[in-house]
Amino acid sequence: MSGCPFGGDQQTPAGTHSDASAAPAETSDGANRRLSRRGLLGLAGVGGAGAVAGIAAGLLGHDALAAAAAPPAANDSVIPFFGDRQAGITTAAQDRLHMAAFDVTTENRTALIELLKDWTAAAEAMTAGRTTGSTGAVDGPYDAPPEDTGEALDLEAGRLTITFGFGASLFEKDGKARFGLDGKRPDALIDLPHFPGDALEPARTGGDIVVQACADDPQVAVHAIRNLARIGFGKARVRWSQLGFGRTSSTSRAQTTARNLFGFKDGTNNLKAEDTALLDEHVWAGAGSRAGEAWMEGGSYLVSRRIRMHIEIWDRTSLREQEGLIGRTKGEGAPLSGGKEFTAPDFSIKGNDGEPLIAMDAHVRLAHADQNDGVRMLRRGYNYTDGSDGLGHLDAGLFFIAFVKDPRTHYVPMQMTMAKEDVLALEYLKHTGSGLFAVPPGVKQGGFIGEGLFT
Amino acid sequence: MPGLTSPKIRRTAGARLAVVAATAVLPLALASCTDNANANASGTTDGPIQVTSTAAECKVSATEAPSGNLTFAVKNDGTEVTEFYVLAEDGLRIVAEVENIGPGITRNLVLTAPAGKYITACKPGMKGDGIRADFTVKDSGKQATVDADLQKLVDTGVTQYTAYVKDQTEQLVAGTKEFAAAYAAGDAAKAKSLYAATRMHWERIEPVAESFGDLDPKLDAREADLEPGQKWTGWHRAEKDLFPPAGYKALTAAERSAIAKQLVADTEELSTRTRTVELSADKLGNGAKELLDEVARGKVTGEEEIWSHTDLWDFQANVDGARIAFENLKPALQQKDAALATDLDAKFSALQAELKKHAKGDGFAYYNELSKDEVQQLSALVDSLGEPLSKLTAAVVL
Ligand SMILES: [Cu+2]
Numbered sequence: 001m002s003g004c005p006f007g008g009d010q011q012t013p014a015g016t017h018s019d020a021s022a023a024p025a026e027t028s029d030g031a032n033r034r035l036s037r038r039g040l041l042g043l044a045g046v047g048g049a050g051a052v053a054g055i056a057a058g059l060l061g062h063d064a065l066a067a068a069a070a071p072p073a074a075n076d077s078v079i080p081f082f083g084d085r086q087a088g089i090t091t092a093a094q095d096r097l098h099m100a101a102f103d104v105t106t107e108n109r110t111a112l113i114e115l116l117k118d119w120t121a122a123a124e125a126m127t128a129g130r131t132t133g134s135t136g137a138v139d140g141p142y143d144a145p146p147e148d149t150g151e152a153l154d155l156e157a158g159r160l161t162i163t164f165g166f167g168a169s170l171f172e173k174d175g176k177a178r179f180g181l182d183g184k185r186p187d188a189l190i191d192l193p194h195f196p197g198d199a200l201e202p203a204r205t206g207g208d209i210v211v212q213a214c215a216d217d218p219q220v221a222v223h224a225i226r227n228l229a230r231i232g233f234g235k236a237r238v239r240w241s242q243l244g245f246g247r248t249s250s251t252s253r254a255q256t257t258a259r260n261l262f263g264f265k266d267g268t269n270n271l272k273a274e275d276t277a278l279l280d281e282h283v284w285a286g287a288g289s290r291a292g293e294a295w296m297e298g299g300s301y302l303v304s305r306r307i308r309m310h311i312e313i314w315d316r317t318s319l320r321e322q323e324g325l326i327g328r329t330k331g332e333g334a335p336l337s338g339g340k341e342f343t344a345p346d347f348s349i350k351g352n353d354g355e356p357l358i359a360m361d362a363h364v365r366l367a368h369a370d371q372n373d374g375v376r377m378l379r380r381g382y383n384y385t386d387g388s389d390g391l392g393h394l395d396a397g398l399f400f401i402a403f404v405k406d407p408r409t410h411y412v413p414m415q416m417t418m419a420k421e422d423v424l425a426l427e428y429l430k431h432t433g434s435g436l437f438a439v440p441p442g443v444k445q446g447g448f449i450g451e452g453l454f455t
Numbered sequence: 456m457p458g459l460t461s462p463k464i465r466r467t468a469g470a471r472l473a474v475v476a477a478t479a480v481l482p483l484a485l486a487s488c489t490d491n492a493n494a495n496a497s498g499t500t501d502g503p504i505q506v507t508s509t510a511a512e513c514k515v516s517a518t519e520a521p522s523g524n525l526t527f528a529v530k531n532d533g534t535e536v537t538e539f540y541v542l543a544e545d546g547l548r549i550v551a552e553v554e555n556i557g558p559g560i561t562r563n564l565v566l567t568a569p570a571g572k573y574i575t576a577c578k579p580g581m582k583g584d585g586i587r588a589d590f591t592v593k594d595s596g597k598q599a600t601v602d603a604d605l606q607k608l609v610d611t612g613v614t615q616y617t618a619y620v621k622d623q624t625e626q627l628v629a630g631t632k633e634f635a636a637a638y639a640a641g642d643a644a645k646a647k648s649l650y651a652a653t654r655m656h657w658e659r660i661e662p663v664a665e666s667f668g669d670l671d672p673k674l675d676a677r678e679a680d681l682e683p684g685q686k687w688t689g690w691h692r693a694e695k696d697l698f699p700p701a702g703y704k705a706l707t708a709a710e711r712s713a714i715a716k717q718l719v720a721d722t723e724e725l726s727t728r729t730r731t732v733e734l735s736a737d738k739l740g741n742g743a744k745e746l747l748d749e750v751a752r753g754k755v756t757g758e759e760e761i762w763s764h765t766d767l768w769d770f771q772a773n774v775d776g777a778r779i780a781f782e783n784l785k786p787a788l789q790q791k792d793a794a795l796a797t798d799l800d801a802k803f804s805a806l807q808a809e810l811k812k813h814a815k816g817d818g819f820a821y822y823n824e825l826s827k828d829e830v831q832q833l834s835a836l837v838d839s840l841g842e843p844l845s846k847l848t849a850a851v852v853l
Contacts, residue, residue, distance in 0.1 A: 196682045199758075312838065313748045316845035329560060338531070338557030351536060351555035352581040390827070391755060391834040420682060427748070 077156040077216070081124040083442040085298055086449075088161030089283070089378065089403050090273035092252035094214040097244030097382040097399065098221035099304065100229065101207025101435055102236040104170060109179045113454055115235045119164070119211075119228055120448040126220075129157030132227045149230065151223050158220035162228075163212040164449045165302045165437030170208040183292035184453055188285070188301060188406045189438045195419040197426065204306055204433030207239040212302070212401070214380075218245065240433065242306065244382025244399045251380060257333060257341065260398055261309055261383050262428075264326050265333035268341055271378040282376040282410060283403050285438075295452030298441030300403040303377075303411050306384070306433030309397035314428050325424045327362030335364065363424045366417055375410045377402040397429070407436055503528035503563065506577065508537040508556070513577030513586035521595030522570045529553055530561040535580040539564060541590070542574040554581070570594040605790055609736045609851065612783035617734050619779050620660050624726045627656035631722045635715035638693055641708060647697050651765035651818060654690060658772030659779075660729075661749060662742035667728055673721050677761070688717045698762040736784060740848030743780040746773040747841040755834045757822045767819035770833075771810055777844065778803050784851050792850040795843060802840040809836050 079087045104112060122132040131137050133147025140146055171185035172178060213224040222243070229238050248260045249267030253274050260266040271278055287297040314322070319330065327345065328335055335345035336357045347365055351357050358365050369376050380403065385396040404410035418425050440450045503526040505516035510533045529539040538554040541564070550573065551566040570592050576585030630653035637645035657664060657675070665671045672680065674689040681687055692714055696706045706714070753759040754770040781788075781799055788796045809832060813820045825833075 193683050194681075196680050196685075199679060310748075310752055313751055313841075316744065316748070316841055318845075318849065332560075334557075334560055336555075336557055336560070338536075339559045343559070349536065349557065352538065353555075357536065357555055357557050391831060392838060393751075393834075416682065427752075 077159050078128055079157075079159050079161050081127045081162070081443070082445050085284070085442045086161075086163045086439060087127070087442075088163035088212055088214055089300060089380070089439070090251060090279065091159075091161050091214070092255055092273065093247040093249060093380055094159050094161070094216050094221075095245065095247055096215050096218040096221050097247075097401075098213045098218070098225045098241065099244070099399070099401075100211050100213075100225045100241035101167070101239045102209045102211070102229075102232060103239045104178075104208045104236050106235045107178060109454075111235050112179050113448075115232060116164075116450050117448040118231050120443055122227055122231055123162040123164075123224070123449070126152070126224050126227065127157060127160045127162055129160075132231070149223065149226055151226075152220050155217055155220055158215040158217040160213065160215040160220050160224060162224055163214075163302075163439060165210040165212075165439040166450065166453075167207050167210065167435065167437050169206060181453065183290070184295065186285075186288055186293040186296050186438050187290070188288075188293075188296075188408055189436065190408060190412075192407070192434060192436055193412065193416070195415055195431065197419055198431050198434070200434050201432050204240045204242075205435065207435060207437075209236065210302065210304070210435060210437045218243070242304075242384060242399050242433075243386075244384045246383040248381040248383055248398055249379045251378060260381075261311055261396055262314055262322070262326075264322075264328065264330055265341065266381075266398075267379060268328075268333055271376050278376060279378070282405050283378045285405055295450075295455075296438055296440060300405065300439045301407050301411075302435075302437045302439050303400070303402045303404065303407060304433070304435040304437075305400040305431050307398045307400050308395065308430040308432050310393075310428045310430070311396055312393050324359055325363060325428075327358040327364035336362075361421055361423050363418075363422055366422050367414065372414045372417070373409075375404075375414065377404045377410055377414075403439070502526075506530065506539055506575070507532050508539060508577035508579055508586075509533040510535065510579050511586075513539075513575065513588065515575050515588055515590065518589065519591040519593055520568075522568060522592050523595055524565065524567050525592070527553075527564040527575075528561055529556060529564060529577075531556045531558050531579075533579045534558050538578040538581055538585070540574075540576040540578065540585060541566065541568070542576060542587075544572040544574070546574050546587070568592045605787055608787040608790065609784070612785075612787060613734050613736060613739065616739050616780055616783045617732075619783075620663050620729055620732070620734070623656045623660045624729050627653070627660075628719075628722055628726050630656060632719055634693075635719045638697070639708075639712045639715035641711070643697055646693070647763075650690075650694065650697060650763060651760075651768035654765075655768050655772035655775075657690070658749075658769045659776035661773065661776065662738075662745045663729060663732060663734075664725060666732065667725060670721055670725050670728075674718070674725070677759070688714060689721070690718070693718070694760065694763050698764075700762060736787070737848050737852045739780040739784055740851055743777040743847060744841070744845050746777040746780075747837060747844055749773050751834070751837050751841060755830065755837055757830075760822065764821035764823045765819070766822040767810070767813055771819065774803070774806060774810065778807075781844070781847060784847065787851050788847065792846075795846060795850055798843050799840070799847070802836070802843060806833075806836040806840050809833055 079091055081087060104115075106112065106115075125132050131148035131150075131153070133140075135141075135147050137146045137148040137150030137153055166189075168185060168189050168191060170178065171181045171189070211225060211228055213221040215221040215224070225241060229236075232238075247258050247267075249270045250257050251267075251270060251273055253272050257265040257268050271282060273279075283300050285296045285299045285301065287294045323329055323336065333341040335343060337346035337349045338357075345358055345364055345368065347356060347358055347368075347370070349357050365371060380401040382399045382401070383396070384399045385394055387395055389395045402411065419431075440452060443449050443451070504520060505514075506527050506529040507514040508529060508531050515527075527539065527541070529537075531537045535558065537556050538552060539556070540552045541550040542548060543550055550568070551564055553562050553564040556562050573590040573592060574587050575590045576587045578585035630649065634646055634649040634653050637649060664674075672685075672689075675691065676685075676687065676689055677691050678687065678695065693711075695703065696711065696714075699705065750770055750773045754766045754773065757764070757766050759769055760766045781803065785796055785800075788799075810819075813825065813829070
């Protein structure tokens with residue numbers, strides 16, 4: 001399957017790609033100059049207790065000591081945090097996810113700004129493979145709890161990315177503006193409509209701020225959310241969180257197509273980091289039409305949907321029916337109209353019964369850009385399994401994540417179609433959680449996430 | 456309505472079923488299991504017999520094979536849609552076929568063939584007699600048996616099920632009229648007493664009823680299934696009004712009347728349309744499976760009858776419908792896979808016995824009266840039946 005609410009299909013001419021310069025903005029060389037968690041430990045060991053204070057003092061935003069301590073070994077595991085755009089959108093999808101949505105519990109604007117600054121500093125440190133706080137996990141006072149929780153010590157940075165987004169409820173609640181953000185809520189940050197079949201659980205839906213942590217190592221991703229949650233205590237509270245494993249899309253042409261829990265390839269025709277012109281057209285937000293929403297320029301909108309899959313029922317479904325519902329072969333992932341995985345589907349080609357080989361209600365047809373005014377999205381979903389439902393069935397499915405330029409044009413119409421017409425969605429899927437967040441542009445050195453909102 | 460359907464969907468889903476039906480030739484005993492066609496004529500390699508179909512050629516990697524399970528891996532190397540047939544010696548009777556293979560795609564054809572002479576044929580472009588070649592199946596000692604009366608048994612089963620659908624629809628129409636009259640007249644007590652029992656006639660034939668994509672949502676949509684602006688009619692609209700949640704504002708007499716009238720009209724329309732539905736063995740088999748899926752998805756979770764909590768009536772009716780379909784196919788199944796028939800018999804009985812524990816008077820306990828353990832027990836039995844039931848279609852049709 002491949003670019004929709006549930007891994008639908010969006011046309012991409014296969015073959016023309018590799019605009020290497022378009023790959024995730026990995027421009028900063030700062031990352032390599034910083035201490036890795038491992039390097040830090042080694043240094044602490046050598047220097048002994050006496051050196052600790054010096055290290056602690058030196059760590060906060062200053063690179064000299066770090067540069068001396070850790071050789072600038074090319075570190076493939078670090079994705080730079082700073083940049084024009086946030087990492088974790090076009091970054092080649094990592095294998096693991098921990099996403100959390102927070103409710104901000106303070107109503108104080110200054111406190112919110114402080115929180116965002118603290119989160120920015122911690123996120124920068126963790127993505128670079130360092131510990132949080134000035135003394136990290138083991139170098140603080142003996143009688144104080146460590147500043148960093150420590151479970152990522154000895155682990156590589158793991159290509160950790162931390163991506164922040166703001167929900168509508170951060171801007172206004174019960175009709176009242178919060179944090180002096182009157183007029184700052186972007187018009188595109190709508191309240192999503194009820195889609196047929198939605199079975200949304202409040203405890204899995206909404207939130208003031210979302211944090212997406214993706215990494216190659218689940219422990220690194222969990223560490224990131226855990227430390228941010230801890231920093232947030234008193235100002236923000238986790239509303240819901242979701243672990244994901246097994247990326248269900250590829251966001252770079254360097255990646256192979258992954259499979260979802262239905263066993264089908266997903267993300268075949270996803271928008272990819274290399275498709276720079278298409279990203280401008282479909283993913284990156286513009287300055288909007290009002291001054292109040294100009295802060296979103298260069299950002300994007302994150303849609304999250306927790307999609308429970310009735311996998312036991314699916315597993316009892318014939319291969320003919322499975323392939324027919326998807327519109328692709330299960331093995332190769334080729335469209336049923338013929339060819340190979342990356343062959344464009346031919347929706348007109350018919351079988352001997354006069355019916356199209358790709359059924360009218362096949363998932364790939366309904367989700368295809370051709371059927372949706374040409375709109376595309378960049379999907380970044382993950383498989384999830386959250387134990388079982390108490391009835392002997394796995395609570396498993398797809399945690400759908402997509403980045404779009406404007407959800408009003410790039411998500412809602414397609415999801416409405418899928419919810420109404422896609423037999424796959426009707427019979428085998430149930431949406432149990434939902435979120436829509438405005439993802440601001442990236443942060444420059446010395447700045448903080450969402451800064452544009454407060455100026 | 457677990458299927459949350461809307462107009463287009465089920466129509467096309469039905470179309471897909473029709474495709475299945477067209478493929479479902481019922482000749483020799485085609486295998487339901489893949490014992491793989493080891494040994495092709497060249498005798499050197501195991502695995503499927505390779506067939507390559509192009510515009511001008513139909514290359515088959517072997518010209519003979521031992522009797523038993525055979526697998527042909529049919530690769531379309533041409534530029535048009537192709538088909539592959541195994542024909543009887545007379546070149547007319549279709550033993551097995553795989554159709555609608557798009558260019559570049561490989562599809563397996565699995566069959567159990569007794570010793571004898573056959574003809575293979577590729578049909579690039581799906582036109583003409585195809586590109587033919589002789590094919591011999593030699594006696595391997597693993598002789599597949601053929602019962603010439605099999606088709607007759609299947610036909611009988613389909614006829615019986617068609618009659619069952621007709622009977623249930625008639626009862627549904629009669630019951631709906633009675634329910635609608637009581638509901639429209641404001642006799643809530645009577646309407647409530649008729650609600651679950653009448654719906655059972657619908658739930659027993661749900662896959663057939665759902666094949667009418669426009670009627671299904673009108674009759675059976677749950678509130679959560681609605682799209683913005685969609686008018687809500689049907690059974691569950693009345694359900695909410697009869698079993699109101701806290702803070703619910705009751706419908707007016709005129710509104711009730713309109714709902715009742717529409718319910719009867721839509722049900723009569725359904726009845727008319729079912730008269731011309733053509734059923735086939737695969738529809739019975741798939742329908743039985745779908746009914747159990749419905750139970751697993753919506754009834755076991757108590758989501759179908761969210762206000763009335765009469766899910767066990769629906770549950771029983773779905774099981775009834777699945778069981779009748781199975782029993783109509785059973786004589787044929789016993790010839791093809793007696794062990795599966797026995798297994799299904801035992802598992803239907805076990806589920807039925809558990810359901811019976813919750814019987815109360817003419818009906819059942821309300822779903823919210825069941826303990827967690829009881830729900831788990833029902834769910835486990837549904838899964839235990841659902842798994843073998845999913846093998847029914849292939850066992851009978853292939
Ligand atoms: Cu999809």
